[in-house]
Amino acid sequence: MKIVVAYIQPQRLQAVKKELFLRQVYKISVSNAVGCGQQKGYTETYRGTISEVNLRPKMRLEIAVNDNFVAPTIEAIITGARTGKIGDGKIFVTNLEECIRIRTGETGSEAIG
């Protein structure tokens, strides 16, 4: 069991979702996030004053998957989110120790699937 955490451009979310569904990954959670990476922010003016905005809006995806779904999930995110420009985002994959479905009390792979 792994958990895949990805930060993507907000405007790529629809494309990523579509790719995930094509690969039968249906269970995701999405949240708004702000952050900065290689883009190092951007400048913005307000009433004539210029400001450096470091934290840009991003989407954070969390997807818990069984081991055989890790590769398709990563492939789907990359296919949907890549534009080739700085700011496309990152994917982190970590081991997942346990997973419990609250309604039924199922654990492990069954709970994820």
Place this chain on the structure above:
Amino acid sequence: MATKDMNLKGTTHVNIRKTRQMRATARYLSIAAALLLASVGVQGSESATSSTSPATVVQETQATGSATENNAAVADADAAIGLANKTTGSEVSELVREVAHNRISINIVWTLLAGFLVMFMQAGFALIETGMCRAKNAAHVMAMNFLIYPLGMLGFWICGFAIMFGGYGSNPSPIGWQPPLGHSLALLNSEHGIHLGGKFFGLCGGTGFFLNPAVFSTAVFCFFLFQMVFMDTAATIPTGAMSERWRFKNFILYGFWIGMLPYALFGNWVWGGGWLARLGENFGLGHGHVDFAGSSVVHLCGGMIALVGACVLGPRYGKYAPDGSPRPIPGHNVVYVILGTFILAFGWFGFNSGSSLSGTEHRIAIVAVNTMLASAAATFASCLVLYWKIGRPEPSLLCNGMLAGLVAITAPCAFVTPAAAIVIGAVAGTIVIMSVLLFDTKFRIDDPVGAISVHAVNGAWGALSVGLFANGSFGAGWNGVHKLFKDGVVQTLFNDGTVATIAKYKALLAAGWHDEGITGAFGKLFGAHFNDWSQLGAQLTGTLTCIIFVGTFALLWFKLSKLIVPMRPNVEEELQGLDIPEMGAEAYPDYQLTDKSSPL
């Protein structure tokens, strides 16, 4: 007509009815002709303030029992009745009363409706100011804009109105002028001031405290409502410039004194018959300081308090970096800002057109058109300047641009041509943007909403623009000064109310002299007969007086009020947002703060 028709209904014979109707029609025609004759005799020229009607005099003097200031007008009215009596018999007085009553009714309805529009501007100010502030202060800014309405009103009721307009009825006025809201305005009859070298300098009015029974009349109450909402407009300007860092208790003190003293005093000098209105009478400066709807009285006054208040409070925490460079603190809702601007632009039709106090004064159409043209020119000019200076037309600054145009056209709206209105607006839209940048970066005075640039800077520009562009087509005899023109010669006649002056005035008109309205230094460019630089002198005097007097008064008051209640919340409260520490309720409980809302 209605009463006549009803009488006729009892008659059954068709022929008799027809004959009677014809006879009645003939009667009305002759009465109308008689009235017209008399009114021409009084007015003398088209450009005189057209509230003149002998009929008005008849009705109102009978109703209030108080003699008018202007003996000549009464005499003219008597003559009109005499004339009418000769031709038509006794029904005429009833008709005259009816006509006069209708005229006053129309004026009162118009003034009240315009006042309701101006009251709605409070909503516009609230939205603009809140939209340009951060979400964590939204409830606080909204509450200030809300509470200023009752606070200011109570202050104005206690003594503001009495100080400002207690002497309104004894103003110097044009020959033959009648108060459009009715003669009971003459109940406001005591102006206090000093006599120096035979000249009278009015300083403050002295009747109408708490709207006491001595001034209980429809005219005075209608006037109170209209002037009250104007005062509240001035009062709500500083809440914008001082927002996000002002203790609510200190603000409450401010809410009372603004309507009671500085606004009322300066207003008295300009509108209540005080010394600025008498600059023409005393020093030959044009028609005295002229401000149709309040560029100086309302906006410059409010703007100066905003400027001083923002200086005394200091900038918001984090607004300026240690090296002094300004940091942007974006407002939280541009949608509010634009909606609020539209509400203000709508209310401004009442603000400017309503200032005629007369729905029977047809000049209101010109006033309304000039108002909208200036606002359009200002918005477009500010858009161009924004592209030039910043690269993109920031919406909140575009809104400042439109408001700047509206503020600037407020004083000259009745006196200028559309071309001049466009010029005034375009200049306003340009200087407001430069001024916002200047205050932010050079003077380092933190003004979250641009109130200083919009109201103080453009209020001054508007007041001065009367002295530049007025073209003499309106305002003849304002403040009692008649400028008569013939063949390149100008002579000034002051209405001191004596029969001799009025006879001389009539003789001059009969000899072909033309009674000129307010004329500016460049009036000729816009169709005036001559250029009047002295009017610019009067405007300059009034503007400088407002800046110095209101500025000093506000500085002293804020310093004093600091000793009563602290003016500024502590740093932690300010960073947290004033909604909880000051108001006890958040505007948006679910709102999440980001790094944009608290620059450090």
